[in-house]
Amino acid sequence: xxxxxxxxxxxxxxxxxxxxxxxxxxxxxxxxxxxxxxxxxxxxxxxxxxxxxxxxxxxxxxxxxxxxxxxxxxxxxxxxxxxxxxxxxxxxxxxxxxxxxxxxxxxxxxxxxxxxxxxxxxxxxxxxxxxxxxxxxxxxxxxxxxxxxxxxxxxxxxxxxxxxxxxxxxxxxxxx
Numbered sequence: 001x002x003x004x005x006x007x008x009x010x011x012x013x014x015x016x017x018x019x020x021x022x023x024x025x026x027x028x029x030x031x032x033x034x035x036x037x038x039x040x041x042x043x044x045x046x047x048x049x050x051x052x053x054x055x056x057x058x059x060x061x062x063x064x065x066x067x068x069x070x071x072x073x074x075x076x077x078x079x080x081x082x083x084x085x086x087x088x089x090x091x092x093x094x095x096x097x098x099x100x101x102x103x104x105x106x107x108x109x110x111x112x113x114x115x116x117x118x119x120x121x122x123x124x125x126x127x128x129x130x131x132x133x134x135x136x137x138x139x140x141x142x143x144x145x146x147x148x149x150x151x152x153x154x155x156x157x158x159x160x161x162x163x164x165x166x167x168x169x170x171x172x173x174x175x176x
Contacts, residue, residue, distance in 0.1 A: 009078075009080050009118065010078050010080070012122075012123040013076075013078055013087060013116050013123050014076065016034075016035045016123055017073055017087075017112070018073070019035045020032060020071075020125070021071035021072070021073060021091075022162070023035065023055070024059075024062065024069055024071055024093075025068075025069050025070060025071055025156070026156060026157065026158065026160055026162070026163075027059050027063055028059075028157075028158060029055050029056065029059045032055040032058075033051070033055045034124075035124060036051035036055075036124055036125045037051075037117065037119060037124045037125065037126050038052060039126075040052070040124070040125050040126050040127065040128070041126075041127045041128070042125075042128045042130075043127075043128065043129045043130070044129075044130040051125065051128065062095075063156070066095045066096060067097045067103075068095075068154070068156060069093065069094065069096075069156075070093075070094040070096075071093045071094075072091060072092045072094075073089055073090075073091050074090035074092070075089070075090050076089040076090075083118040083119070084115065084117050084126075085115070085117075085118075085123070086115060086116075087112070087113075087114040087115075088113050088114075089111065089112045089114070090109075090110075090111055091109070091111065092108065092109045092110075093108040094106070094107055094108075095108070101141060101142050102139050102141055102142060103139070103140045103141075104137065104138070104139050105138045105139075105140060106135065107135060107136040107137070107138075108132060108133075108135045109132075109133040109135070110131050110132040110133050111130075111133075112129075112131075113128070113129045113130075113131060114126075114127065114128045114129075115127040
């Protein structure tokens with residue numbers, strides 16, 4: 001495997017990780033599933049099984065339980081061996097809900113420990129284990145003046161402004 005192939009593979013693996021986060025935050029089941037192979041296994045302790053089944057379960061749960069979510073990726077270590085790769089990615093998930101003039105923010109730091117496989121030229125997650133670190137829950141007063149200060153809203157759907165510049169999604173989307 002040449003250096004250019006390694007760099008391109010790392011780029012495609014990072015793109016799949018981003019699709020995963022974006023799919024969760026935009027409540028876009030198809031985008032979320034596009035990060036996984038169809039037979040991928042996802043193990044987060046409380047939910048274990050087929051990753052596409054996880055996507056079907058988690059989107060309605062997030063929609064019902066939270067006002068919003070925000071998943072961030074930090075550093076990734078990627079070790080490529082032919083058409084497989086071991087990937088460890090530090091991450092933080094923020095889940096929040098609003099009510100009674102207060103925003104409850106739940107912060108979950110952790111790591112995604114993934115086995116990626118390149119099949120038919122596409123790098124996707126074949127197996128994922130989510131490892132959690134101690135979480136933090138805070139309640140923050142909502143300031144009505146701040147909420148109406150003219151900021152552009154972030155939407156949890158395909159009507160979000162990001163879909164205006166990223167209209168294509170999934171494994172067939174062109175890359176830059």
